Amino acid sequence: MRRYTILILFLGIVFLITDPLYYILGPINDSIPYQDNIKLPDNFLWGTSSSAHQMEGNQHNDWTEWEEKQAAALAANHEDCARIPEQFCDQKTDRANYISGTGAEGYGRYQEDISLANSLGVQAYRFSIEWARIEPQQNVFDETAIQHYREEIALLRKQHMEPFVTLWHWTIPSWFSEKGGWCSAEAVADFADYVTHVTNALGAEVTYWITLNEPQVYIAIPYLDGRPPGRNPICSVQVFRHLLAAHKQAYTLIKFHNAQASIGIAQGVINFETPKSTTTARLQHALARAWNKFFLHRIEHEQDFIGINYFHGGLTYGYKKNYTEVSDLNWPLYPEGIYHVLMEMKDFHTPIYITENGLADAADSKRAQYIKDIIKNIDAAEQNGAPIKGYFYWSLTDSFEWSHGYWPRFGLINIDYANKLRTIRPSAYEYSSIIKANGF
Numbered sequence: 091m092r093r094y095t096i097l098i099l100f101l102g103i104v105f106l107i108t109d110p111l112y113y114i115l116g117p118i119n120d121s122i123p124y125q126d127n128i129k130l131p132d133n134f135l136w137g138t139s140s141s142a143h144q145m146e147g148n149q150h151n152d153w154t155e156w157e158e159k160q161a162a163a164l165a166a167n168h169e170d171c172a173r174i175p176e177q178f179c180d181q182k183t184d185r186a187n188y189i190s191g192t193g194a195e196g197y198g199r200y201q202e203d204i205s206l207a208n209s210l211g212v213q214a215y216r217f218s219i220e221w222a223r224i225e226p227q228q229n230v231f232d233e234t235a236i237q238h239y240r241e242e243i244a245l246l247r248k249q250h251m252e253p254f255v256t257l258w259h260w261t262i263p264s265w266f267s268e269k270g271g272w273c274s275a276e277a278v279a280d281f282a283d284y285v286t287h288v289t290n291a292l293g294a295e296v297t298y299w300i301t302l303n304e305p306q307v308y309i310a311i312p313y314l315d316g317r318p319p320g321r322n323p324i325c326s327v328q329v330f331r332h333l334l335a336a337h338k339q340a341y342t343l344i345k346f347h348n349a350q351a352s353i354g355i356a357q358g359v360i361n362f363e364t365p366k367s368t369t370t371a372r373l374q375h376a377l378a379r380a381w382n383k384f385f386l387h388r389i390e391h392e393q394d395f396i397g398i399n400y401f402h403g404g405l406t407y408g409y410k411k412n413y414t415e416v417s418d419l420n421w422p423l424y425p426e427g428i429y430h431v432l433m434e435m436k437d438f439h440t441p442i443y444i445t446e447n448g449l450a451d452a453a454d455s456k457r458a459q460y461i462k463d464i465i466k467n468i469d470a471a472e473q474n475g476a477p478i479k480g481y482f483y484w485s486l487t488d489s490f491e492w493s494h495g496y497w498p499r500f501g502l503i504n505i506d507y508a509n510k511l512r513t514i515r516p517s518a519y520e521y522s523s524i525i526k527a528n529g530f
């Protein structure tokens with residue numbers, strides 16, 4: 091009886107809160123005014139992205155330690171094989187799938203990867219610098235690693251590709267992890283030491299910097315589900331504060347070297363598509379908006395652009411009805427969602443780059459259409475006043491998909507992990523045609 095009273099009270103409160111919110115925030119997801127011909131502005135930047143841990147191979151950081159400990163358990167926990175294409179089941183149950191190891195060997199083969207991107211007409215490349223390579227021990231900096239990234243940036247410039255450099259894409263050096271990682275009281279100062287070193291060396295050579303990749307996802311997921319840095323919900327509040335401060339510090343340090351630099355974060359966003367009339371839908375919609383903008387509002391004065399990472403629609407009970415296609419990861423493909431998110435971001439009056447968008451599609455049967463559908467929605471948002479300046483497909487090559495390991499295939503370029511052979515997928519040629527035509 092008591093349980094039901096609590097439930098009724100809870101629903102009443104939800105209704106009381108969300109109904110006024112619905113009237114304040116307006117109707118959910120208006121219809122989208124698509125154009126017949128998709129044509130992005132002349133200076134629109136077409137790119138592709140990657141991250142160090144996922145494609146460089148041979149890393150030594152908190153993730154590699156975790157992989158060694160957890161790989162067997164991840165391989166054993168394969169009961170959801172039924173939800174993925176049959177051919178991946180063997181890989182899912184193989185411990186080796188969960189160890190990043192040599193991977194795509196992107197660190198040693200970056201010239202090949204950049205040349206392949208160039209052959210597709212890609213105009214910008216987002217990649218991340220691996221903190222653990224630059225500072226393997228606290229205050230011990232590896233100049234050969236700095237030189238490596240300097241050469242990578244120079245090669246991009248030579249091949250007329252704009253580098254978008256991410257300073258932190260989730261992995262941390264072991265020494266930092268042992269101190270408590272982002273939870274530690276010294277976290278902001280430690281990160282500032284690393285950023286100081288990188289910007290002293292490369293500050294004048296890079297215009298576009300992404301300080302942090304998806305800080306909110308990092309706070310919300312690993313600290314709750316146990317991925318690195320490990321389950322610790324109490325810590326996540328502290329981590330939120332530290333990441334905010336770390337971004338602001340990095341902003342100042344980068345500007346010191348290059349006042350013209352353009353700096354932002356890559357924000358992981360969600361869009362909920364739900365039936366208009368339900369209270370739950372209103373609540374979910376309000377929460378999604380709050381989620382998308384929370385961190386961004388707090389760095390409003392320290393961001394020159396907003397980076398958007400968009401992968402799927404919200405997982406709500408409207409899900410089955412609204413999403414007909416899913417990726418190999420069983421993530422709903424919902425290209426319309428990016429339109430709604432971009433329109434929400436319009437209020438910031440800040441340039442927007444879609445810094446990540448893509449899908450796991452080993453058969454390459456959905457990728458080209460999905461990219462087109464996404465671009466159609468980006469174009470509609472741009473025509474409606476959202477200041478969108480570029481799009482980066484995730485990812486350039488297949489790469490290590492964190493706790494899923496190697497089986498999900500996001501790349502424009504297929505990697506044969508046995509011999510590291512790169513093969514351009516057919517969908518990449520379609521993306522290339524879109525780039526050349528600046529639309530379709």
Ligand code: BGC
Pocket residue numbers: 141144303304307358399401446484491
């Ligand atoms: C992350 C990437 C990841 C992608 C697909 C993004 O949130 O930044 O590292 O590969 O999602 O899961």
